Amino acid sequence: MPAHKIALVGAGRMGALHAANAASSARVDLVAIADHDMARAQQLGLETGAIARNYEQILADPDVSAVIVASSTSSHLENVIAAVRAGKAVFCEKPLSLDADTLAAALPDLETPGARIFVAFNRRFDPHLRELKRRFSAGDVGSAETLHIINHDPATPDLGFIPRSGGLFKDFTIHDFDTAAWLLDDGFVELFAAGACLIDPKIGELGDIDSAKLVLKSSRGVLCVISNSRRTGYGYDQWVELFGSNGALRADNVPSNEVRCLGEGGTGSAPFPYSFAERYAEAYRAELNHFADVLDGNASPATGPRDSLRALRLADAAERSFRQGAPVALEPSGGL
Amino acid sequence: MPAHKIALVGAGRMGALHAANAASSARVDLVAIADHDMARAQQLGLETGAIARNYEQILADPDVSAVIVASSTSSHLENVIAAVRAGKAVFCEKPLSLDADTLAAALPDLETPGARIFVAFNRRFDPHLRELKRRFSAGDVGSAETLHIINHDPATPDLGFIPRSGGLFKDFTIHDFDTAAWLLDDGFVELFAAGACLIDPKIGELGDIDSAKLVLKSSRGVLCVISNSRRTGYGYDQWVELFGSNGALRADNVPSNEVRCLGEGGTGSAPFPYSFAERYAEAYRAELNHFADVLDGNASPATGPRDSLRALRLADAAERSFRQGAPVALEPSGGL
């Protein structure tokens, strides 16, 4: 099958990552890159063999069959809708939007006949989480009883990002909401969120928190705990444990390498990765492969606008619970 | 220093464990055992070289300097007060009482001048938890930010025990409340408890739960998660992770042995212990050594009535939070 010609909008950090994966894939051919900063688009184009063009030209080009949207979050929805209107398949970095009502209102524009929108929740493509889900689905530990999701980042983001991040729950916990729903194949009926600014007081001054512990109850009664931290100091500490009626499955942390040093003070193992590009390298490649499957007509997008909306509504609920200091009841369907 | 002559009241499961440790200790000499079932006391006496006597006789014997109280929970407080009145030092299995108000009312009887009451919270003597606390206190991970306590038992207790257990929070989570307070050297200002009966519906029919997830906030702002399960199916899954400003410390599970089998399906490590006597063998021996230190006059009891009351008040708060479906505010001092 010949490679699909695709374009990229957004030549920032995530755009560069997806461009590099596209450039080394035999299944897609990255032909064009748009960015409001044309020089940045050109530079990334040089590195990946693509041409810098503006987004309107790209959408008008009949040879381009798909678009990767990795622009700033506030532009996602607009970029995606434009691409859908132009008949392009879409690979969109999460989230589609930071505002649930806006996203809900846009559903008719996103779910037009033939629209193919893949919202890239990278955790779903992590090989370790996938193996956990496979074994759980195979019945290896019986029925689910409780679920723990530990999601701790290596280091706090640039403070400049905090105000436009949407807050901890929408920017960060949103991964865990999607992971929990995906792993359990279930919705949630109750949520309690405790949060605090324990790491960097400047985050608190900006009205956000950097640490949270959440307890959720799923429709089928599974109790879930989510633990969030913006900074470990020791790399990506992100793992999942699912306790079932017949045992437990743990998708553990991934060390940088398997070298250990045995010395007077004990045995030292390698640190966890500090870079998301390293920690989730396989997940990002698998995302692109999945998108190529969609383009081939062999798969439907694993996650679409409604998954994004569901996770966003959970994030809103978490914010509400945290602000009110009380659990909140949820519609298990996520209001969908 | 000659061995201290001590006696035991309660020849059940815990009494037998402490009797065996006493019998193999050079620091104490187990001379007498009381039990409402005299035959049981005699049998345990045969195994440990002690004489079966009634509790009144034991307390009246000036040669006996201390008593281990391992009778049924409902008798603990009465047995302890009688021993204190008789001038004996006391080693009491937790809890002193299942009712916080009763215990609070009894404090004057328990805290008479010269009274020495050690309430045996075994986790405090687990060498792994002690090492975690030692390293935390030494500053190895900076200041505490969050704490996770996983406390999952191998198997549900006999259903007959459930009604007299005091309920999950008082019987089981109480260990975690004490562990959290001890590790952090801090009290708690807020608690939210979610619980469910997920393992055995018969426990639910008896009005109790078998699974719980709690979120606590300490006076100094540390966020704590406690996870409880009455049954793993794979042994004692009980560990603690303390996240600090400069790293994390984990006191991990203890395997039964270090043998691994490498086979077609992967690498199999040994199961965790299924028996508390095996899992906490060193902790129980260390408890007795600590008590011998108290008898030698070289230590004060590491935990006393007020620790027991504090944990009990947290258990009451958990029950309230669970019943009300809302967080409850706490006095950090535990009302002490």
Added chain:
Amino acid sequence: MPAHKIALVGAGRMGALHAANAASSARVDLVAIADHDMARAQQLGLETGAIARNYEQILADPDVSAVIVASSTSSHLENVIAAVRAGKAVFCEKPLSLDADTLAAALPDLETPGARIFVAFNRRFDPHLRELKRRFSAGDVGSAETLHIINHDPATPDLGFIPRSGGLFKDFTIHDFDTAAWLLDDGFVELFAAGACLIDPKIGELGDIDSAKLVLKSSRGVLCVISNSRRTGYGYDQWVELFGSNGALRADNVPSNEVRCLGEGGTGSAPFPYSFAERYAEAYRAELNHFADVLDGNASPATGPRDSLRALRLADAAERSFRQGAPVALEPSGGL
């Protein structure tokens, strides 16, 4: 820098692996494939975007700057010399030859001015071994005292391969000889090899062995143990431990994934990979990157004909030791 146009000779298992890596690399452009079986070359060409041509045409094409030699072992040397004569840089699967004297005699043809021959010992590019070497070189464990190399394959090769393999030492242990020399940056003065056919008697009937334990002494006095097995039944069990004056470094096995299952019989970790393409995926990509560095003029081949000869001479010595049942003395330089 524009991608280097390269060709491949040999469209078998290793050829296909290198072709796939080349096809997904932005640094090289695989343009042609030769194989005595033209249909096979065409098929692989279809999958990787290359054209099937005969080897003479390829060597005559001035646009082709380099050749990957992955033909059958017996053709390696001839293919390499032809490529060198044609002025092409060469990436050659190990070994250059199965006969040390033949290889020694060919050195003048291989070491002509400007010749660039990279003999691909994949272990040198394994990220875990490289990290071990980096840390050893950084002095993390002091000076080397002893070295253990465990090299156990998942499954015996096809019996048809055994007669043309060169025997266990030349086909299999040769990796370990190169690894030991590379890690220690040292030659060897003595070698003792014990071997046996313990796994499959048919291998013995073919005059070969399937298991071996070797002890070597290096010029600087380091004692090395090499353990070989043709079949574990549980995947690639290949790791290295280097004991130094100040601790030890271990490059441990690499599990297929980080999922563990906790069940009644214990904790099950994922198996080690069964496929060399999976176990050494990063190493093969790194080999190609190194070769691209050579083509860029930024590196000299990490391993060349003399490394291949040195390893081959050690393999000959091992065969001799095994046949004679006695240690053999070696020239530390490997006779180079």
Added chain:
Amino acid sequence: MPAHKIALVGAGRMGALHAANAASSARVDLVAIADHDMARAQQLGLETGAIARNYEQILADPDVSAVIVASSTSSHLENVIAAVRAGKAVFCEKPLSLDADTLAAALPDLETPGARIFVAFNRRFDPHLRELKRRFSAGDVGSAETLHIINHDPATPDLGFIPRSGGLFKDFTIHDFDTAAWLLDDGFVELFAAGACLIDPKIGELGDIDSAKLVLKSSRGVLCVISNSRRTGYGYDQWVELFGSNGALRADNVPSNEVRCLGEGGTGSAPFPYSFAERYAEAYRAELNHFADVLDGNASPATGPRDSLRALRLADAAERSFRQGAPVALEPSGGL
């Protein structure tokens, strides 16, 4: 069953360890201690509730039913024979003798009717090795093909001990010879030993070595590797891996505790124990329990003079192989 009255000869390091275990055992009653240094015997007696007496008096005392021989190695055989003549059961620290011919000549004195001599090879009582043997015997990995024994001590012994140690093979490797024979339930037909003084040149000046790598072949064809080091710097690195036709069993190292510290430089696990009393605490207690079983008449000694002689003959063969630089052939029966 009443406790057996036993005595100890030798109040040094090993004597003190056995005395402490005896003092805390309900199955034996340590009543007397002999030592050429009477003050040392008295001191240990104070600590363990035993009386210092000379060895002749002890042997003449009909109340004493057994003797633990932990005197200096050169006195072992004489002390044991005297005890056997006095009708006492004997628990003897390994080795019975450093000279194989002397020991062989003494067999008639040691194997008189009714003689009960337990030679304490502590490794056989290590719970991890026992579990490995149990699983191997249960067929968990099929038939044995190869065996690796890693035996590295934390630190070199006092240099004063070296001349009277009997040399590395008799003092240290002897454990591994016994372990190999016990695990495989097999004798050996060939042995090659390479050794060197790599750690402390003073050991070499005393005519001994501090590092060795041995390859043995068992009667049934199992290839064994033994790795010895007098000093790791990081504690007891002593483990065993048995490779079978259907998988492998590893009895891994035992960490001091299960606490890990996750920090910037990686994950640090606890060191291995530095003290043999800690590393083999359970083994030493199990030895004493086994001896109590022997005294009860419920067991025969697990290891006796012939096991000691077999290991000693292997040590002699290793010395010969090392000195000659060549493998040596062995009688599989160990000459017994």
